[in-house]
Amino acid sequence: MKDEAKDIPIQSTEPAAGADGEAATKTLATKTPEAKRPESKTPAKKKRVRSSKAKASDANAALEARIGHSFADPNLLMQAITHVSALKSGRKRGDSYQRLEFLGDHVLGLVVSDMLYHAFPNADEGELSKRLAELVRKESCADVAKSLGLLDDVKLGSVGPSADARLRKSVLGDICEAVIGAVFLDGGYAAAAEFVRRNWTERMHKPRRPLRDPKTVLQEWAQGKGLPTPVYREVERTGPHHDPQFRVAVDLPGLASAEGIGGSKRAAEKVAASVMIEREGVGGGNDG
Template identity: 40%
Template sequence: MVQRGSPRPHREEILSRTDFLDWIAAITDAQPLNANLYKRAATHGSHGDEDYQRLEFLGDRVLGLVIADHLYHEFPLEPEGQLSQRLNGLVSGPVCGDVARQIGVGDHILLGKQARDDGARHSIKVLGDVMESLIGAVYLDHGMEAARAFILKHWDDRISAAVKDVRHPKSALQEWAAANNRRVPTYELIDKSGPHHDLKFTVRVTVTNIGSVEATASAIQAAETGAAKKFLEKFT
């Protein structure tokens, strides 16, 4: 029997090696005190071990609090509505997934065989969930200030970009339609596909007598937002 190369090490072995903990130290700016927290944060439910869901629950709340607190102090004159728009644009699943992708989370997720075969390692939803679980792990391991620093470090560019235009694309499109005596934009879900852990939704937005644009994302709201943004770029 011909061996076609060295077998790939089991993900548990990878997580037990120093390179995983070195990566954690690099992205958190602190040496992990409880390595098991981070191993759990990187474990998908398909693997069968204790997974990241509880840490994801905690991390989601910590992320929301940190971003809300930062926006509250950064924009002291803004009303609640504008602060909410900024917040929603910074803590969504796709944003968390994009942050995770940029810092290499996909290389460290522990997955079952079927999830690996389905491409879960590259799923924005899975990446976003793990990102939130890592926030939860940092919070438990080092406390709130460390979690705050971790979040603001990796969200800094997005917070800066949000300053340029607080308006949500859907709000901007609705305002444009009203200003131009057009009917309210309509959104229609036209397709839903993919494995359950990585569903893709395609939404079409239409403004009567102007046109239609479609966008696909891992959540319906994100697809609607993407469609509104593309419509504005194409027709305004």
């Protein structure tokens, strides 16, 4: 008995024809994904980067010129003018100017002490100490920083316009000492000493404030010379009653009189004493 053959549908391998006679199925082209290439900087971006670097380089060169020292390690200079508020997260306070300030403070003291020792051979320890204290005080360092134009170079964080101005002025003395420390580390003692001498010599001979009362200085000098106490006399009084001006002379035997003018007799006497001190080269006054 024969098995009955079952009609098994055979799937045609020919593509079905569409209405227009074309194959309905289409072969899809498989695209291999390409690795994404990093975007290269456009010429405009490259130009901006170069311009930014050039400006920073020019600014550093200008700052070095004002300071008078070309840094082998520019990072030291940048650290010297960086306030704690400008440090990015994760950086230590030691990355600001503070450590350099500590070093510069002591370098400044040593150099100025050496300058005073040689400039005033007749001054005693007390006078030298007073002169040193006047020259290394924060206000004196801030004056040097201002004269070098460092006010706008200080790097601060976002503290607001009004606080920015106050903070810049308050840290100027510290920044100056930090710059000295940076110069010392970069160029050694000779470079640091040159910086200090260049900026402190004139101040050393002409301090902003009298180190001692000039009348006291003149009297002690006169006594040391065996002379009597200086005599002050009013030469002239001018101006209205509410705003008088006094001209006073000071006399010592064997010396020409010296005169001074002031808004009071005492002020005029101090000026007269200062004039005689400077003229006679007396130590302990402004010019020693």
